[in-house]
Amino acid sequence: xxPKVLDSFENATAxxxxxxxxxxxxxxxxxxxxxxxxxxxxxxxxxxxxxxxxATGQAAVDAAKESVPWLNTTxxxxx
Numbered sequence: 001x002x003p004k005v006l007d008s009f010e011n012a013t014a015x016x017x018x019x020x021x022x023x024x025x026x027x028x029x030x031x032x033x034x035x036x037x038x039x040x041x042x043x044x045x046x047x048x049x050x051x052x053x054x055a056t057g058q059a060a061v062d063a064a065k066e067s068v069p070w071l072n073t074t075x076x077x078x079x
Contacts, residue, residue, distance in 0.1 A: 003029070005021045007061070016070065017032070018064050020060050022057065028053075028054040028056060030061070031046070032068055
């Protein structure tokens with residue numbers, strides 16, 4: 001089962017985002033993505049954080065804020 005994205009945050013220039021997701025087993029996680037003009041603006045997974053497992057969505061958000069520096073200063077909610 002594909003994880004369900006619950007929240008998505010972009011940086012101020014819309015070149016990076018972090019998705020907070022819930023897996024089919026009920027655990028939560030997050031991942032960072034980037035997009036570049038030469039890739040036609042398609043989001044590319046950075047595969048840095050997606051394996052982390054958290055008991056709650058808030059715990060995943062808190063871990064993302066600790067792991068992704070721009071998330072604390074320039075993030076905007078994308079949804």
